[in-house]
Amino acid sequence: MRCLLCQQSFIQSLTLADIFYFRALTTSPICLNCQRKFLRIRPNLACSGCGRLQTQQGLCQDCLTWQKNYPQLLHNRALFSYNAAMQDFFKQYKTSGDYQLSTCFTSVLGQFFKKVSADIYVPVPTDTRSYQKRGFNPVCGIFGAVVPLYDCLNKRELPVKQAHKNRGERLAMAQPFQANMDKCRPLARKQIILLDDVYTTGRTLFHARDCLLKAVPGLKITTVTLAR
Amino acid sequence: MNCEALFGRLEIVDQTTCKAWRDLFPELIVQPAMLLTNTVVTCQRCQARHSKKRVQLPSGTYYCPTCLLLGRVCSNEYLVNLPEKNCFKGPTELTWQGTLTPAQAEAAEMIKQIFKQHRQHLLWAVTGAGKTEMLFPGLFAALKQGKRVAIASPRIDVCLELLPRLQQAFAKTEIMLLYGDQPEPYHYTQFVLCTTHQLLRFYQAFDVLVIDEVDAFPFAQDQQLHFAVGQARKKTSACLYLTATPGPALLRQVSKGSLSLSYLPRRYHGHPLALPHCHLALRWYQQLMKGQLPSVLNHLLEDKVQRRQSFLLFVPKIALLEPLAKLLGNNFSDLKFTTVYAADPKRAEKVQAMRQEKLTALLTTTILERGVTFKNIEVIVLGSDDGVFTMSALVQMAGRVGRHRDYPTGRVDFICAGYSCAMKQASKQIKQINKKAGF
Ligand SMILES: [Zn+2]
Ligand SMILES: [Zn+2]
Ligand SMILES: [Zn+2]
Numbered sequence: 001m002r003c004l005l006c007q008q009s010f011i012q013s014l015t016l017a018d019i020f021y022f023r024a025l026t027t028s029p030i031c032l033n034c035q036r037k038f039l040r041i042r043p044n045l046a047c048s049g050c051g052r053l054q055t056q057q058g059l060c061q062d063c064l065t066w067q068k069n070y071p072q073l074l075h076n077r078a079l080f081s082y083n084a085a086m087q088d089f090f091k092q093y094k095t096s097g098d099y100q101l102s103t104c105f106t107s108v109l110g111q112f113f114k115k116v117s118a119d120i121y122v123p124v125p126t127d128t129r130s131y132q133k134r135g136f137n138p139v140c141g142i143f144g145a146v147v148p149l150y151d152c153l154n155k156r157e158l159p160v161k162q163a164h165k166n167r168g169e170r171l172a173m174a175q176p177f178q179a180n181m182d183k184c185r186p187l188a189r190k191q192i193i194l195l196d197d198v199y200t201t202g203r204t205l206f207h208a209r210d211c212l213l214k215a216v217p218g219l220k221i222t223t224v225t226l227a228r
Numbered sequence: 229m230n231c232e233a234l235f236g237r238l239e240i241v242d243q244t245t246c247k248a249w250r251d252l253f254p255e256l257i258v259q260p261a262m263l264l265t266n267t268v269v270t271c272q273r274c275q276a277r278h279s280k281k282r283v284q285l286p287s288g289t290y291y292c293p294t295c296l297l298l299g300r301v302c303s304n305e306y307l308v309n310l311p312e313k314n315c316f317k318g319p320t321e322l323t324w325q326g327t328l329t330p331a332q333a334e335a336a337e338m339i340k341q342i343f344k345q346h347r348q349h350l351l352w353a354v355t356g357a358g359k360t361e362m363l364f365p366g367l368f369a370a371l372k373q374g375k376r377v378a379i380a381s382p383r384i385d386v387c388l389e390l391l392p393r394l395q396q397a398f399a400k401t402e403i404m405l406l407y408g409d410q411p412e413p414y415h416y417t418q419f420v421l422c423t424t425h426q427l428l429r430f431y432q433a434f435d436v437l438v439i440d441e442v443d444a445f446p447f448a449q450d451q452q453l454h455f456a457v458g459q460a461r462k463k464t465s466a467c468l469y470l471t472a473t474p475g476p477a478l479l480r481q482v483s484k485g486s487l488s489l490s491y492l493p494r495r496y497h498g499h500p501l502a503l504p505h506c507h508l509a510l511r512w513y514q515q516l517m518k519g520q521l522p523s524v525l526n527h528l529l530e531d532k533v534q535r536r537q538s539f540l541l542f543v544p545k546i547a548l549l550e551p552l553a554k555l556l557g558n559n560f561s562d563l564k565f566t567t568v569y570a571a572d573p574k575r576a577e578k579v580q581a582m583r584q585e586k587l588t589a590l591l592t593t594t595i596l597e598r599g600v601t602f603k604n605i606e607v608i609v610l611g612s613d614d615g616v617f618t619m620s621a622l623v624q625m626a627g628r629v630g631r632h633r634d635y636p637t638g639r640v641d642f643i644c645a646g647y648s649c650a651m652k653q654a655s656k657q658i659k660q661i662n663k664k665a666g667f
Contacts, residue, residue, distance in 0.1 A: 097300045
């Protein structure tokens with residue numbers, strides 16, 4: 001088959017176990033060469049607040065700063081480092097709008113959510129205009145085939161694209177999310193995982209969590225992102 | 229919206245913009261971006277067909293992944309353009325100082341006539357014939373007549389190599405370079421230099437279209453090239469294909485009579501092409517994997533090192549570069565070399581270092597076979613029987629040798645575990661060309 005990222009044709013290598021358990025059906029649509037360019041973050045080498053790859057134990061500098069306003073951090077788990085390969089991936093997937101790429105990490109995520117699970121998975125929403133323009137929600141594209149998604153947040157349209165903002169502007173950003181109260185009601189006493197594609201400053205995920213907590217106080221919420 | 233930017237140029241717009249532009253420009257040519265049938269969508273820009281299921285977005289529309297790099301085409305959008313008006317001002321001057329050999333001058337005159345008479349032609353010019361210079365008189369005449377001109381090549385390296393030479397030759401004319409990731413946005417120019425892929429963004433724009441190194445186009449995509457060329461040139465226009473190794477599709481067009489053909493078998497310095505020496509080394513791959521340098525390769529390398537000869541060592545796979553580099557580093561500690569491959573982020577720097585003779589050798593995959601010239605270079609192809617080395621790739625790699633007037637000869641060696649069809653054809657084509665040149 002043809003690799004979705006580099007267009008080279010490649011042969012999926014199957015182990016005996018793959019054949020035995022029909023695992024081939026969930027193997028990656030990207031070639032080994034491309035897979036190797038992504039840097040997986042192991043939990044024992046990650047910041048316990050934001051999930052970034054680091055050498056020391058405990059919280060990173062950014063998370064220590066967050067902690068002043070948010071004593072309860074996100075405990076984000078990120079699967080991959082936001083390295084050059086991951087940036088290229090998001091450029092083609094989100095900026096160019098290549099929806100096919102949403103399947104690139106399906107099998108890795110499938111393995112991941114066998115170990116990390118919750119009652120309900122809430123994707124970070126996109127606003128209507130971006131959805132119209134892009135034709136899809138990038139977060140739902142990545143996670144939709146792996147876990148059942150529950151839509152209970154809406155996003156207001158913002159005048160300036162987040163990608164064009166600098167770090168300071170992003171951090172000062174006002175709450176962009178609104179909870180759909182009807183849909184939030186069944187969440188009470190459930191274990192929630194909030195899903196996003198990239199953890200950049202953490203602002204978006206803190207907002208999303210605030211919004212959910214305001215709608216249903218006392219919820220247990222952690223977060224998972226594909227990249228950090 | 230500036231109307232010039234739409235002359236002969238396809239833009240993708242949604243319904244609202246399309247309507248606004250139609251009010252603004254009554255001449256606007258509008259076509260739906262995709263055609264839908266029950267199960268299949270066809271992209272109207274690149275003609276790729278996809279099953280609806282595979283390319284449907286959650287919003288319900290369809291998109292074309294094939295030409296995504298040119299900006300996404302969606303089924304709820306339109307392709308629009310304005311007819312090419314040839315609105316060019318400003319002086320045209322040929323600022324090129326060089327001279328042509330009599331053979332080149334003859335070919336240059338022929339090219340000028342092809343452009344003038346709006347013909348379709350294939351020029352089979354040997355590697356190192358100096359074909360760019362031969363275009364100058366014809367291009368100059370066309371530009372002076374207010375014609376819109378494009379040079380397209382399948383490979384970005386070829387375009388990047390051509391740009392400074394063209395800029396030097398036509399210093400008063402602005403040349404727009406178009407390729408995949410370029411930072412500069414498109415604007416209207418008389419002279420366009422682009423990758424063949426970019427031709428899909430034009431519609432009946434060019435009076436003169438030159439396709440350089442046409443053989444670099446993957447054979448399987450010939451249809452696509454044909455379509456792109458047909459779209460980008462005006463109905464009455466000249467089209468010149470340049471190649472050192474024409475593939476079967478072009479030769480078929482020649483025999484059908486839709487394309488005329490001429491040869492330029494002689495290099496500008498008058499020396500013949502270097503004929504490859506083939507060495508059989510059945511177990512070269514296994515040896516390499518075991519950490520041994522195949523003895524043929526070792527001999528060849530010793531000879532190069534002794535003569536202080538710089539060289540290119542081609543391998544069929546990126547994965548071979550590292551083990552080979554390690555062996556070379558161990559066995560030839562004085563040799564200054566590095567590895568380079570297509571997606572190498574430092575590729576340009578490394579090639580530059582090689583050109584400036586800071587390096588003696590480059591270990592590389594097939595990417596360097598075209599467009600890149602080094603003054604004094606020899607070539608070894610390891611695994612020349614591998615499927616990635618097509619006949620034209622082999623001819624091109626061999627053609628790196630002897631390009632410069634001061635170093636018109638040099639060795640080409642193929643190391644293989646067996647003789648492939650492509651290798652035989654390559655040797656045959658090189659002999660054939662040398663014979664045509666009178667050697
Ligand atoms: Zn790949
Ligand atoms: Zn952190
Ligand atoms: Zn297309």
